[in-house]
Amino acid sequence: MVDILMATYNGEKYISEQLESIIGQDFKDWKLFIRDDGSKDNTIHIIDNYMKKFPDKIELIDNYNRNLGVKLNFGELMKRSKNQYCMFSDQDDVWLPNKISITLNKMKELEKVYDNKKPMLVHTDLKVVNQDLKLLNKSFFKYANIDPKRNTLNKLLVKNTVTGCTMMINSKLRKVISEIPKECVMHDHWIALVASICGGIGFIDIPTILYRQHGNNQVGANSNSLLKKLIKHAKDFRYRFYTEQAEILYRSYSNFLNSKDSRIVKEFIQLRRYNCIKKRYVIMKNNYFTNVMLNRIQMFLCC
Template structure:
């Protein structure tokens, strides 16, 4: 690959991840694009995670840095927030590109190379994300496409839709320094770190989707976030048993939109889109339902749309 002198910071957040952690780190170490540093921050694990990452740092001192601080994040989004803060404060000038890594997946060998190839020569804030291959705990294929399995279009990046539904999976993301310099590493009122970064990018730059699965997205009992096929019996049953979660999801979307408005000086036209979304909840129920559809604040997936319209 040309321009492989562009250095990449891969930020991995860990917590009690001993079971699959070695496989994930090894898959990163075997990438075809080798100009990277893996920065790992553990959130006070109580299993063998800290010993594992310390051993890897000792064996790969040029590739792996373990960040040791005294903070307790308490969640994945805040753990990643602390990683972003560390890079911005200590080594931002050392890197051109940035990526997130979970602790329990498995990266295909060309993941870094493919993602970085789409960022070369991008001067505006740019974020690249990819599809994923869904696998079980033993890496046996469940579905070749997370996006299709979830009834999502990875190329759908309109702000109206991103305000109500995220299509950018954090562990597939890669972005350039122009975007990294904009991100404020406080995700307190964000729903998730990846979702919020996608919103920031949508307002200040561009999002690019690569329709290829670059990660084996492992599904197991300890997943912080998992995937269910939208039209499956399991998915429908889950939604019927958690109807209040739809209302809570919309409430959280409004909170996140307010946080975006209050934290960033958005371009005027996009600020109006966000404010309009927030203000829709002040309208009567029938008017709100009509405006949600007319103005495009609609999720992807038929069942999601029905649930959203019903509970708006």
């Protein structure tokens, strides 16, 4: 069975479409756990109606600790997962009918390679759509200028390449993670980092989701000016913020790190203390890049 974890907050406008897309999956052996983060709209009422229709498939878990935010909301949901695999769901997307089966097949392929002993994460591409589900781009990774193959520890420390709403993790990875720390940048970034240290990451170059863009959920650079894009990316290159995440990561998983990865994490943590010359040297030495051109420009703008 696959556990599906959905975090909700004021999602009345789109949640029905997402629930219908999960119910319509060609793979049927799933259980959906929902945790609401204190919605003020009609979200809970909509969920209740679906629970009455599908009492064995949908469960709304206790939400006494309200307003945890997205990452800690998913952290609470992970504690509820007990089955071999779990997936993560946003409230406003639409899953394509074979999302679960495609992802699960890839996961099982990888587990055969490693004899089911390795903590694994599998994620996919997405189709980017507007609020009315009109196609904006057939590949999120091209749209957002992300290379999903750049998923080694040194690159993930700088930028996440795993989109949470496409993730499936096996129980071995879930148990290694145990919880999502409040200091992390986002739950999917944290999970990807842990997977890169303790297990492996598999990518499927197929979109399995309609990734709805609306309001504050916009992605990608909208400017036609290359200069504006570079300035925006440079401002987003927050070494200090990410080094704080790396510090928590090192404290939590140092026992899993080999000598090379241990050095990579420790030197990344120290970046905020280096002068510009040493900082640039360490960045180049450890290849802390995800997009080569932009990151190299960012490197010279970040001091």
